[in-house]
Structure formats: structure tokens, C-alpha cells
Amino acid sequence: MSNTKENLFAHRNVFTKFLNAAATWTLHPLEVALTTRGREEECQICFIIGPPRSGTTLLFELLTTEFECAYFSNIAQRLYRCPVAATWLDKSAIKGRTGSFDSAYGQLSGHAAPSENGRIWRYWMPGASPYFAEGDGLEIKEMRQKIAGLCRILGSPMIVKYLHFQSEIPRIIECFPNAVFIHIERDWAENVRSILRARQKLNPNSHRQWFSTRPEGWEKYVDCDPVIQACAQVALCHAESQKNIPVSDKTIHIQYEELCEEQGASLQKVENLFRNNKINYKRLFTNKGKFDVREQEKFDAATEEKIRITLEEMKARIF
Template identity: 30%
Template sequence: MEACYPDKKATECHPIFIIGAPRTGSTLLYQLLTNNTEVIYISNFVNLFHRNLFAGFVLNGLLLKGHRRIHNSFSSDFGNTLKSGWNAPSESGNFWYNWLSKTNDYEENNNISQKKINRLQKLFNRVMALYERPIVFKNLNNSQRLPLISKIDPQSKIIWIKRDHVYNAQSIILARQKYNVSPNEIWSVHPKGLSPDDCSNEFELVANQIKLIEEKIREDLKLFPEENTLTINYENLEDMLPDILQFCGIKLDSLNMLRPHIKTKNSQRLSSEDWNRLQIEIQSLSLPQ
């Protein structure tokens, strides 16, 4: 399929990456930014063609009458939006795992070949040139891949979404409970240096997971121009939405359409005993807000 579309002149667009720890509101942000706005994204339909992403975008335009349309997907099952339809935004883990390891995301920063980097550069540029719009990616494993992303496109834009650490940790604990994750097993993003054997309990494991993810993000953001990075808080998402849209090159006339879908909420859902234990673990790490 790619051969049918010759190389165009270099696009002026650059990819946008949403990163952060699990359960910070990243999926909601992804859904907001891609709902009938001036960006492109991997939909559930396009993700069917994760081995040939360019073909997926071309077919999406032909069969779904253009990529820019309202998906109205503002709910998910821990990031999974399949129930919201084919045009809902996908995390597309399959696409990234076609290129990268499923186990050591941080090692790929040094081990991926220049040939793969060149191919990813070409793919991203072709897709963006096809629509003349930036592409938004949301896959939280990319929080550990920023050095690699800087090699693919050093002008990439990075949005780091954070959440109050105690509520963030609580949400991860609840997800672990839903999926019956063993107390000595890491769920979701595996940051470098995190070992369940070094943690005395599940609360300590989750607190350190957040800590290590954020430490690596904070360090790796230095690889990008300061004006290409934006740090936001889940709790202030509605207030920051105009700044986020401008950062992504999205027209502010989308504000009134998107704002009603922002429903952020922090509330205690664990037992008082577990809540207190979690607070103690988070406070012991002195995490910067």
C-alpha cells in the first residue's frame, strides 16, 4: 500500500505523545484531543492494520469517509475503547510491539537499530503528510521510551499528565484488584529499577512504580525543547484545556464541544485501613507534585 503513495515533501507536522503513570487520566485526555479536532490518531479501525499503519490510515479515509469525525468516545475499560466503536482512539500496543520489546521498554532506547528508527521516521512523516496534521499517540509505555522518541523526531511534542499521587496509587490498586494481579507482580508500565522482591507489600510496590516512572520522565524531558513539553494535572484538566489545545495546534472553537465531557473525580474508594497505608507509603517517598 505504501508504494502506491510516493514520498511527499517533508511535512511540517510533528507527533504528539501523551505520557504519564497509569491511571492518571491519560485516556480521557487522548479522547478529548482526538474528538473531531485538527489531529490524527490510531483508531480502533486503523489498529486492525497495525502491521501496515499507512494502509490503515488510507483505508480509514476511504471507508470511514475521512479521519476527522466525531467519535464521542469518553469512557474506556482501563484504556480499552473497543466498546466505543471503530473510530474511537486506540492505545495500539500491537503497533509498538511490532517494533519494540514487550518486556524491556527502557532498553529499546539504546538497542533499537538506526534502520528501525529511519523506518519509523518515514512512517510517521508519511502518515502526517497524508493528512497534513500531527498524529497523537497515547501508549503509556512510551513514558519509558522518550530517548528513543527523541531520536525518531527530536521536535516531538510531549504532554505529561500527572495526578495526585495518593489517588493515582489508589486507582492502580483498584485496577490490580479488578484483574486479580498478584501482590508481587507489576501491572501496566514496568519502570527500570522496580523489583517486587525489593518491596514489602503491594502498596510499596505501587508507590515506587509511580516514583520511578515520574523520575525517568522528568529526566528524559530534557531531551526535548522546553517549548515542546507540557506538564498538566488531572485535577486541573478543564482549566488547562485551552492551553493544551493551543499546544497541540487545535482550534479553540473545540472548547465548548469538549468541556462537557471532562468529568474528573478523586474520592477515597479503599478501606480506611488501606487508604492510610497507601498515604504512608506515598508520603515516605517525598514525591514532587
């Protein structure tokens, strides 16, 4: 992996930085008190893993509405130095949330909505991919206590979706040895089209700039055109998952298309995963019905042929 460093955090202006610091200082005693109450046996955690634009956000929100789950909310993201206290203050809204399914490129609206919470994980693990920042972060014991504190506050297991953990699975297993994993996969060509559309939308003036997660081996493709980059990203993400996620009863695999069309079957897999690993869960049976499979508009014939050929070459070379 590259050791290129990036800024961990950014604030809109000095005023918001001051407000965040003031709120953190005020909530620190509560954060400490709530964290120390967490017991290790309460630290039950499930990680969602998959390439960008593969359906991870849909799965994340579905699980947090179909099951009683703890998660990092948008307010915890803002108050990343005291997420347990932030969750305690907002617990009624989090518990009462029914889901909006209005995500925009991985972001859900509302202070109580689930968030990837990259700020928290970067603060806890500054040396992790893709930031490789200096700093010790939190001790493993403290991370477990904080997760246990969140589980205690919300009375349910923790669901985490943070795509950069694609490259940190061994570290995650070291920190949370009883963690379970849900790996989601989308039709590879559709996944590539979705990544390319997102790049066009979010980085219209920097279409060659690498987008989102950086799986092992991404550096080889950093100077390639966007189509090759997107194909490599999907293939390398799945290769990395296959290499690092335990092949055991702690892992299940879900297909995005099945999740949309046969929601019940996918949720039953999750329920079995929780039950087999003695995770205390409560199914709510909210009956969200079917979701539309977001089929991406195809590109011109030459680009589509390039996607097809490149993916075939990637599969032959990597797997």
C-alpha cells in the same frame, strides 16, 4: 531496566492469525505507496506521558476530538504491519468521529477510536521497554515517513499515547527530535487507589503481579505488596518523566483534576504548545463541558495510612 522478554504479539487463534497475514499481504503495496509520499516536514507529533490510571486516556480522546488530529486507531492496531494503509481505508470514520468517552482501562470502543497501539510500536521498536525482543524493527527514517504519511492522510498532527514510552523518552527524542510532550499528573493518592482497583479488577488471582508500565527502578519493588508497588509506580513514573522529558517550550504539564473541572484552561495550554512549536493544528471547539473527577472509594484506614506514609517516603527518597 530488566531484560525479561515477553511475547510481542498474540492472536486468538490460528484463523485470526491467517486473516491478519492475508490482509497485511494485500495491503502491503498500498502501505509502501502511502509511506513513500510522506515528507519529513509533515512529521509533526505529540506524545502524552503519565503514570497508568492518571487520566492519559481521557486526555488522549479529548485532544483527538477537540483538535483535528491524526492518531493510530483500533483498526490500525489490528493491521499493525500496515497502519498507514489501514488509516487511509478508514479515514472517513476517523475524521468523522466525535468521541464516546467510554474508555475501559485505557481501551476505547469502535474501529475508528484512538488506540495506544502497542502492537505498532512493538513492531517498530522491538527492543524497547518492556519487551526487549530481538529484531531490528524499523529504521528511524521509515518511522518518520510513516508518521508523516498518517499526518498527510488526515491533514493534521499526530497524537500518541503509549504508556510504555515513559521509559523510552530519549529514544523517542532521537527518532522525532521535533516532538512535543504533554505530561499529565493526578493526585498521587488517588492515582494509587485507581491502580489498586484496576489490579483487583484485571488480575484478581494475581494481585502481587506488577501492573502496566515499568519505570526505571521498578525491579526493586517487584516482590513488595500491591500498595508499595502502586506507590512506587506512581513516584518512579514521575521521577522518570522529570529526568527525561525536556524542560523547554516543547513540554507542558497538565493536572488531571484541572482537566476535568477547567477543561478550557488545559486545552489552552495545548493550543499554546502547538502554536509555539509551529505545529499546524485546527481547534474544533466541541465544548464537551466538565468531566466528573473519578474519585476512588477509599480503602480501610490501615491501607489508607500505608498509602500516605509510603508516598511520603517515596517522595523524600526519590525527589
